[in-house]
Amino acid sequence: MSNVEAEPTEVQCGSGPADGIEVIEPRTVPLGGIRAMQVNRTLPTRDRSMVGAWCFADHYGPEPVSESGGMQVYPHPHTGLQTVSWLFEGEIEHRDSGGVHAMVLPGEMNLMSAGYGISHSEMSTERVTMLHGVQLWVALPDAVRNEPNGFQHYAPPAVPVVDASGVAVATLKVFTGTLGGSTADIVTATPLLGAEVIIEPNARVVLDVDVAFEHGVLLDTAALEVEGVAIGRSSMAYVGPGCEHLELVNPTDATARVILLGGEPFGEDIVMWWNFVGRDHDEIVAYREEWQARAERFGTVDGWTPEDWIPAPPLPNSRLKPRKRR
Structure with missing residues (x-):
């Protein structure tokens, strides 16, 4: 899933566990235009950036596709993270620049590793009347974050x-x-x-x-x-x-x-902005420039024309200043 906020904020996540229990209330984010599907985001927030290496959590639905058009996320990039798609209801078609074409189905997990760089699309199918599930991201540690992209599927038993x-x-x-x-x-x-x-x-x-x-x-x-x-x-x-x-x-x-x-509490500081996870401001700037130039790092997604993509939003005027975890 793409973070489609027009003005995404930068986030730094580092080590430092917190004691006790805190309640994280979600904020509502639209996936697209006026009639877009709404998602409830609990990670990252101003007070809590990560849980272990989990750095992004969206909860959505049950969403009548007839009202919002469902999930219509055109090709967009990722670096330094893994995406985890988990549905309670519905069906989503996944295509990525690693050559993977797969369906996201209820109770079956699709994990895509961006590694050095990847692009992908996520589209609810015509068979779907309702969408309901979660989309999660996992930050990759420095030792493997520049490895080749990959994909895993698993249908766990009850x-x-x-x-x-x-x-x-x-x-x-x-x-x-x-x-x-x-x-x-x-x-x-x-x-x-x-x-x-x-x-x-x-x-x-x-x-x-x-x-x-x-x-x-x-x-x-x-x-x-x-x-x-x-x-x-x-x-x-x-x-x-x-x-x-x-x-x-x-x-x-x-x-x-x-x-x-x-x-385990993630022991590295990371900067997360839009769909990129990096280590500092300059890396994020370079990722954005490469995506805007449609660089080889992100490849191409089969089934789409060169005009079908999500441009990166503008960077803030100041340097990206990561936030510390509580």
């Missing part, structure tokens, strides 16, 4: 979670890392966790998690309590490192759905 009495209280689909005895068949550059968790009505779930990880709990449904802290739809609860168990309580009479993200 794994039940039972309480002490043997009653099923939740279902997991782990798309990166390990949780509840399920390990995703996905290679990541840093230790990560990504999972969809469906919690039964009025149920309490206690998950064993990595004590070295910080976690983000992104809620898709109406209400949830994370370690006793209440959050609402599209909000994210941040839990700092040092937690061996994570308690999730569904206080409603309907099933609750969350996306659980985790990872």
Whole structure:
């Protein structure tokens, strides 16, 4: 997915874990023009830039495609990151300059690694009436961020979670890392966790998690309590490192759905502006200039003409000054 903000802000993410729990409220961002689909963004924000290496989180839908036209994201570039597409409902057609043509389907994870550089498009198909899901980005560490681009697909099994009495209280689909005895068949550059968790009505779930990880709990449904802290739809609860168990309580009479993200605090400072992740102002400027010149770094996407692309927005008048993590 492209960050289509007209005036994207620069973001620096560095090391330095935070203690306790904080609630990150989303901001609404349009994907395009007047009738564009709206997404709720919780990462990055002014107060929280990353959760582990997860540096971007958009939650959208359920969105009637007839009202917004769905997802219509023309070829656009990325550097230094991985994109993770996860749908609850709908279908998206992915094409990238690495030659990959794949469908994004509910419950199946597509991970695209930009590495040195890539461009891609994401378009909801004509078969779709509703779109509902999340789009996530992962920052790549310096050791691998300039490697060739790549693509991985994984359809995780549904794994039940039972309480002490043997009653099923939740279902997991782990798309990166390990949780509840399920390990995703996905290679990541840093230790990560990504999972969809469906919690039964009025149920309490206690998950064993990595004590070295910080976690983000992104809620898709109406209400949830994370370690006793209440959050609402599209909000994210941040839990700092040092937690061996994570308690999730569904206080409603309907099933609750969350996306659980985790990872070791990212130990490198990065600058993120528009669709680029770099290390300083000058790198971002160079990436933008190369994209505007349609340089070889980003390749071309099959099925599109040279006129079909998203130009980069203008850079701010001052140098990009990264923000520090809390």
